Amino acid sequence: MSAAPRTIRFTLNGSAVEATFPPHLSLIELLREQFDLFGARESCGQGLCGCCTVLVDGNAVSSCLYLAAFADGAEILTVEHLARDGRLDPVQQAFIEAGAFQCGFCTPGFVLMTKQLLDDHPDPTDDQIGHYLSGNLCRCGTYPEIIAAVLDASHCLTVSL
Amino acid sequence: MSPFALEEPASLAEALALLDPDDPGARAIAGGTALMLMMKSGLYRPQRLVSLRRLGPALTGIHTAADGGIEIGAMVRLADIERSGKVRAAAPVIAETLLTHSNVRVRNVATLGGNLAHADPHMDLPPVLIALGATVRVTGPAGERSIAIEDLVTGYLETVLANNELITAVSIPPQTGRRATYAKVTARTADDWPALGLAVSVHAEDGVVRDARIAIGAATETARRLPQAEAALAGRAVTDTTLREAGRAAAAEAPVVADHHGSVAYKRVLIEVHLQRALRRVLDGAAR
The missing domain is CATH 1.10.150.120 ([2Fe-2S]-binding domain)
Incomplete structure (x- = not known):
């Protein structure tokens, strides 16, 4: 069974982006490995601790339990994008x-x-x-x-x- | 996680065609919260996952029937069920139960169909849906069938579903004249997995129980009804003695299993005590 790489497009912190990765990648792995966003951390890896929280279409999710492929077409917001124009949220x-x-x-x-x-x-x-x-x-x-x-x-x- | 292929079919028929009844390496994935845990721990190593997220509006609707019953699509996220005015009107116990279920982030992703198909006995919704008399609608290559929630699960993470059958919706009959409640009993912290999940739905009139449905999960290998406790209530006047007898019957008949949330003896005490409290909650309300 081939696990062909998947290419998705989504909005990341306000910018349109594209990413190609194997289907078994989780969203937190994608954010850290391909976009150098390290604010979300994988700690418990089970959705219990909240360290990996990001917003997907405005909904908080545990990015460690979220397939990266499911971000296709979504709007993802991480903690890095909260400060605007040099002012903290x-x-x-x-x-x-x-x-x-x-x-x-x-x-x-x-x-x-x-x-x-x-x-x-x-x-x-x-x-x-x-x-x-x-x-x-x-x-x-x-x-x-x-x-x-x-x-x-x-x-x-x-x-x- | 070990690598797998991911299919994202655009129709139910396409999804069914991608699943093979004889291939346990291919499974459906909805929100994926439970499956991700199983894959990350190595408990399940699929070759191929079939995503249900593009199957369209047929699986994501919430519809109220003319008789007051309600049908909830299998791909509706738990958070949307929790916030749905239609669900709250038809069966307020569902939203109350979901507030105790996991956390906000998981409910933002997990789906109703996935929650039921996962068949983990610690889930909160199965006993509640059993007490409400709900059924799942299931579609497979041979067509559609309905299964009572209490008949869906056969064991720990095991269901009667073939590998190429999918839950498409949950139907809840009208709850006219009934009141329901759910007790989630945790042995350590409030957000722990339950040692007991207990749901009751009662129709009482003039201080007499006409009909009671009692279901438990977590303390047993599968969520199930407790018919002897139900029988101890049917047609009886609501008194402390009646409730005590129902509690004792429930504790005696439940096929309780021990786990790290509690011993068999401990869980039997939980059942006896919490059934009486839950009944008192709904009956005092119904008496008003």
């Missing part, structure tokens, strides 16, 4: 101001899940914050600061609307 800024990380390994995933949370619920309840972020793990244990950052970002985004 309000969620990123809130994480810095709240000190919502220690080693920073999990931070891109938390930031993107927070984006998804605030897209769906601009003024989230404690339950909604817990629900969206329960699939992300911070082994430094900065959860109180992360929740403070989420609330800061929510405040910042709703006030500036």
